[in-house]
Amino acid sequence: MEFNKEEIILLLHKYLQNQLEPDEYARLQEWADSHPAYRAVLDRISTQGRFTADLAEFHHLPINEKRTVDYVISNPSSHSTPTETSTVNIRPSFWHWAPRVAAVLVVSLVALGTYWYLGHQKHPQNTYTSTSDVSPGRSQAVLTLADGRSIDLNETQTGIVIGDEVTYLDGSQVMEGGKPLVQSAKQNAITTPKGGMYQITLADSSKIWLNAASTLKYPSRFHTKERVVELQGEAYFIVAEDKRRPFKVISNGQQIEVLGTEFNVSAYDDEPDVKTTLVAGAVSIAPTAHHRSLAVLQPGEQATFRDNAVVVQPVNVTQYIAWKKGLFHFKNTPFLEMMRQIARWYNVEVVYANKVPQETFTGEMSRNLSLMTVLDLLNVSEVRIQLAGNQLIVE
Secondary structure, eight states, X not given: OOOXXXXXXXXXXXXXXXOXXXXXXXXHHHHHHTOXXXXXXXXXXXXXXXXXXXXXXXXXXXXXXXXXXXXXXOOGGGOOOOOTTOEEEOOOOOGGGSHHXXXXXXXXXXXXXXXXXXXXXXXXXXXXXXSSOOOOOEEOOEEEOTTSOEEEOOTTOOEEEESSSEEETTSOBOEETTEEOOOOSSEEEEEEOTTEEEEXXXXXXXXXXXXXXXXXXXXXXXXXXXXXXXXXXXXXXXXXXXXXXXXXXXXXXXXXXXXXXXXXXXXXXTSSSEEEEEEESOEEEEETTTOOOOEEEOTTEEEEEETTEEEEEEOOTHHHHGGGGTEEEEEEEEHHHHHHHHHHHHTOXXXXXXXXXXXXXXXXXXXXXXXXXXXXXXXXXXXXXXXXXXXXXXX
């Protein structure tokens, strides 16, 4: 029997508000009986409510005296703040598929149900413990000038523009010691910490978004023959077209050359590969050692660079640029890689008490959720995760 995703979302929405007609209730039960994962969804859905305050803050949804969050009816008794002795069962939260919430979490009902089933064929009562929650990352970065001066950029702003003066995106000036900042024409750097992201518009009007724990080195003015920047970490580039001056990105032994295009580069030191994902235009990939081009990418292709070798394959670019849109996007993502992304964004250290779990994960969720909400959504099976200070201890 075929089930339409939008139909099931609507039925779940009405189920949460106790508004199902008898025939609708029967239809929902048929759906639940069609797959063990869907039955597990329905069995657990009425007990959810732990994230009501979290999502209410994120979506700015009103909570009335009956503790009802817009479309979502929650269980008031489920609200609690973890204490030193509290242990919280890890389980996925499914009521966020109500229409307005789903619009932001953009978690596919079918996709998440499949991931939940395939990744977790056994469903023990998994737990994590904590003394507190961790807020998601935010706009924050440090600008380091060629002479060594450092300026903490305004966290109420989301980016800066490089020109004769350094300004924020709203036109206000970046200040240093109460005076407008004057930067050297030499190499400068902008760095995002773990839990930070920031945008920079270069002197040639190219736009770059830096993900967490990333550094971009750039000149305040480009040379007449080429435009060169250096990247450590991850960034999304929209390069201004200039046929006279190619734009080059140097990162972890790799050099990318473009004229005008959009692409994402992931070049973290703790990742085994440098991944360049092309959204529009064309780029060439070459090792910095000899600058001989190894590959030319077309839109929808990704180059994986390791040990001076490049492998090119077609990909769904959505997965690799989701961070820029404020999302985590996992597609058969290994546990280790997934946790590295989470660690960077929430500024925590992941410690493995035993071997690394071999599960993979598929799904999409907002990066604006608190850490505990993310862990609960992931439903890490047969894994106990303890938040101790700034460490996530995986047992």
